[in-house]
Amino acid sequence: MTAAWTPVALARDLPRLGVMPVCVDGIDVALWRSASGRLAAWADRCPHRGMRLSHGFVRGEALSCIYHGWSYGASGSCLRIPAHPDLEPPEAIRVPVHRATENNGVIWVALGDQDNTPPALTGLVPLRSVTVQARAEVIRSASGLAIGADGIARGHLASIAVAVLMQALPEGATVLHVLAEPADPAALIAASRAVEALRRAAESKGAA
Amino acid sequence: MSGDPILDEWYPVALVSQLGPLGRDTRLLGQPIRVYWGTDHQPQVSDANGRALPVTCRYGHVWTCPGTPSRPLFDIPEADQPGRRLVDVGVVRVKCSPLRAVENFLDIAHFPFVHTDILGAEPHTEVGRYDVQIRDEVDEVWATKVQFYQPQAAKSAAGGITTEYMYRVPAPTVAVLYKTCPPRPGEWDVITLFVQPLEQDLCEVWPWMALFDDTTSLTDLIHFQQTIFVQDRSILENQLPRLLPLDPGMEIPTRADMTSIAYRRWLKRRGYSFGAQLVAA
Amino acid sequence: MILYDYILSPDCYKIRLLAALTGQRLTLQAVDYHPGGEHRSAAFRMLNPAGTIPVLQDGALILTESAAILTYVAAMSGPDWLGEDSPQMRGQVAQWLAFAHRLSASIGKARSHDMLQQPADINACRRAGVACLQELESALTEQRLMGFGYLAGARPTLADIACFPHAMLAPDGGISTDPYPAIRLWTRSLRALPGFIEMPGIHRLHELKPEPIGTAGQD
Numbered sequence: 001m002t003a004a005w006t007p008v009a010l011a012r013d014l015p016r017l018g019v020m021p022v023c024v025d026g027i028d029v030a031l032w033r034s035a036s037g038r039l040a041a042w043a044d045r046c047p048h049r050g051m052r053l054s055h056g057f058v059r060g061e062a063l064s065c066i067y068h069g070w071s072y073g074a075s076g077s078c079l080r081i082p083a084h085p086d087l088e089p090p091e092a093i094r095v096p097v098h099r100a101t102e103n104n105g106v107i108w109v110a111l112g113d114q115d116n117t118p119p120a121l122t123g124l125v126p127l128r129s130v131t132v133q134a135r136a137e138v139i140r141s142a143s144g145l146a147i148g149a150d151g152i153a154r155g156h157l158a159s160i161a162v163a164v165l166m167q168a169l170p171e172g173a174t175v176l177h178v179l180a181e182p183a184d185p186a187a188l189i190a191a192s193r194a195v196e197a198l199r200r201a202a203e204s205k206g207a208a
Numbered sequence: 209m210s211g212d213p214i215l216d217e218w219y220p221v222a223l224v225s226q227l228g229p230l231g232r233d234t235r236l237l238g239q240p241i242r243v244y245w246g247t248d249h250q251p252q253v254s255d256a257n258g259r260a261l262p263v264t265c266r267y268g269h270v271w272t273c274p275g276t277p278s279r280p281l282f283d284i285p286e287a288d289q290p291g292r293r294l295v296d297v298g299v300v301r302v303k304c305s306p307l308r309a310v311e312n313f314l315d316i317a318h319f320p321f322v323h324t325d326i327l328g329a330e331p332h333t334e335v336g337r338y339d340v341q342i343r344d345e346v347d348e349v350w351a352t353k354v355q356f357y358q359p360q361a362a363k364s365a366a367g368g369i370t371t372e373y374m375y376r377v378p379a380p381t382v383a384v385l386y387k388t389c390p391p392r393p394g395e396w397d398v399i400t401l402f403v404q405p406l407e408q409d410l411c412e413v414w415p416w417m418a419l420f421d422d423t424t425s426l427t428d429l430i431h432f433q434q435t436i437f438v439q440d441r442s443i444l445e446n447q448l449p450r451l452l453p454l455d456p457g458m459e460i461p462t463r464a465d466m467t468s469i470a471y472r473r474w475l476k477r478r479g480y481s482f483g484a485q486l487v488a489a
Numbered sequence: 490m491i492l493y494d495y496i497l498s499p500d501c502y503k504i505r506l507l508a509a510l511t512g513q514r515l516t517l518q519a520v521d522y523h524p525g526g527e528h529r530s531a532a533f534r535m536l537n538p539a540g541t542i543p544v545l546q547d548g549a550l551i552l553t554e555s556a557a558i559l560t561y562v563a564a565m566s567g568p569d570w571l572g573e574d575s576p577q578m579r580g581q582v583a584q585w586l587a588f589a590h591r592l593s594a595s596i597g598k599a600r601s602h603d604m605l606q607q608p609a610d611i612n613a614c615r616r617a618g619v620a621c622l623q624e625l626e627s628a629l630t631e632q633r634l635m636g637f638g639y640l641a642g643a644r645p646t647l648a649d650i651a652c653f654p655h656a657m658l659a660p661d662g663g664i665s666t667d668p669y670p671a672i673r674l675w676t677r678s679l680r681a682l683p684g685f686i687e688m689p690g691i692h693r694l695h696e697l698k699p700e701p702i703g704t705a706g707q708d
């Protein structure tokens with residue numbers, strides 16, 4: 001089965017040794033980056049007692065669960081069970097792994113197999129990710145952004161050219177991942193404030 | 209008896225010492241109840257229809273039973289032992305299954321990661337073999353000979369020691385632990401978790417203690433226990449699924465989880481399903 | 490220096506945290522806030538008529554607002570934390586010390602409602618808490634665009650210490666922090682500071698310690 005790529009974060013917001021929760025097609029995903037910079041997107045649930053792995057911690061190339069410290073390596077298989085330091089964890093203990101890739105400063109996740117690559121967004125710098133309590137259509141109509149052939153919303157915010165990637169969350173919320181043309185900090189700050197204004201406009205429109 | 213294994217249990221619903229003149233409106237097993245002082249100056253409990261429910265006051269708490277009690281409230285003989293300090297720790301509400309709260313209390317493997325430098329610390333993470341039984345004669349789960357290295361086992365502990373524990377589940381939403389008592393070798397400190405199930409995925413937890421400790425102030429003892437429990441709270445609110453799976457398959461236990469395995473099996477055998485998930489999803 | 494303290498209070502924790510970061514010794518006097526309600530007692534009101542914690546007592550000086558206590562502890566033992574590099578920085582520190590009260594009144598209240606059953610208009614508290622987090626997120630985003638990692642500049646100050654605890658503990662009151670990447674990175678930097686101490690609900694960064702090697706369990 002092939003699945004679509006979902007934009008889940010700006011690469012800059014996930015440093016090495018970082019882990020964060022994201023949501024892809026209603027599925028909870030723990031997104032993390034190892035000490036060497038390797039990106040991974042896993043089911044956000046520890047196979048042991050169901051704790052969210054996005055609350056865990058990264059040491060070297062492994063993600064550990066905060067509850068009992070079980071650690072999992074690149075393939076999702078369990079490497080270590082601290083309660084039984086001498087035990088080689090059985091092969092069967094593994095976390096479901098999804099595809100993750102990083103492209104022009106954006107992190108994308110796909111739940112199924114995926115041969116193609118996410119759309120390119122060259123010449124832009126990351127601005128910010130903002131969660132809006134409104135559906136994508138409402139945000140589009142509040143923003144005046146135009147949807148291009150690649151399915152990406154583009155336009156201007158505070159006179160800065162931007163591209164906006166939309167990630168649908170359950171219950172009608174949407175995350176906007178905003179990239180902007182390179183500009184000085186003052187101009188980017190103005191664009192960041194315009195994103196906030198867009199959020200407020202879309203939320204009041206959605207509520208009306 | 210009503211014959212319903214869930215309704216016929218005793219549940220903690222208030223601290224006697226904290227029950228004010230206005231009483232307490234709360235919930236039990238998804239239904240509203242009211243705890244208040246009766247005309248005889250004894251705590252009383254009534255359900256939404258004004259029906260009086262059975263009441264027992266013991267271990268600092270008001271206990272009630274929405275059905276017909278299948279047996280008297282469990283006994284903790286240490287509560288009457290001279291020289292112990294009885295500590296009402298107060299209530300903490302947690303958005304989790306009442307059964308997950310009990311199971312977490314029976315678990316030691318999380319100490320180094322959740323109660324770091326207090327009840328455990330890396331590299332002392334190993335959980336050795338211990339004994340677990342479902343004691344049919346009393347219908348309780350017991351774990352004994354549980355040993356663990358602890359940096360600060362109690363408020364009164366000066367440094368790291370290997371602590372020995374016994375765990376006991378006398379009722380589906382109650383866990384009692386007995387642990388080595390630093391100032392009094394040969395005796396056991398008693399720490400309990402009394403859980404009031406509000407909904408299948410919401411509970412109020414009332415820790416209570418009977419300790420040998422003549423030096424620590426009461427407030428410091430309360431705060432030590434609140435620290436430990438609130439460290440667990442963010443774990444309990446983030447376990448999936450929200451209900452405790454009683455059938456194997458959803459989760460992967462190891463030898464360190466023998467108490468939890470026995471607890472789940474015992475719940476299933478008794479048909480205790482409030483807060484539980486019976487079929488692997 | 491005596492701090493009248495409650496282990497679960499974010500406003501007390503910020504004082505303990507700053508003291509740990511600056512090396513200021515505190516004598517902690519535990520107040521039975523819950524379940525005892527000792528802060529409402531006649532004796533406690535002799536110390537602080539408002540009946541709130543934290544309270545700091547140093548000789549004849551008694552301070553009852555966490556912003557003032559932070560300022561005093563920093564002035565005594567870590568003046569860099571006052572953030573007095575420039576008029577702008579001083580203004581920003583004062584701004585965030587005042588903002589922290591909005592965090593207490595929204596996120597803090599939602600948390601004591603959800604956790605300790607204290608009365609509150611929970612929906613109003615959560616709405617106000619979300620608005621606070623959105624403002625904090627935007628401010629931290631702007632700081633990053635200027636190349637700064639902290640609320641009042643390139644280094645941490647009282648501004649960060651005052652806002653950090655409630656921002657971290659928002660989920661305790663049913664307010665998600667998942668939507669805020671800038672807050673996540675900022676709290677992470679604060680948790681990595683040398684001398685950082687935790688409170689119940691704020692776990693330490695286990696990644697700062699190496700994975701134990703070989704067989705554990707032995708001394």
Ligand SMILES: N[C@H](CCC(=O)N[C@@H](CS)C(=O)NCC(=O)O)C(=O)O
Nearest residue numbers: 498499500540541542543553554555
């Ligand atoms: N004066 C404020 C008060 C902080 C605050 O609200 N503290 C809470 C405990 S976390 C309190 O004392 N509440 C009084 C009450 O609940 O009656 C400060 O220092 O920031």
Ligand code: FES
Nearest residue numbers: 046048049065068
């Ligand atoms: S739940 Fe993850 S290690 Fe136990």
Ligand SMILES: [Fe+2]
Nearest residue numbers: 312322436440
């Ligand atoms: Fe625990």
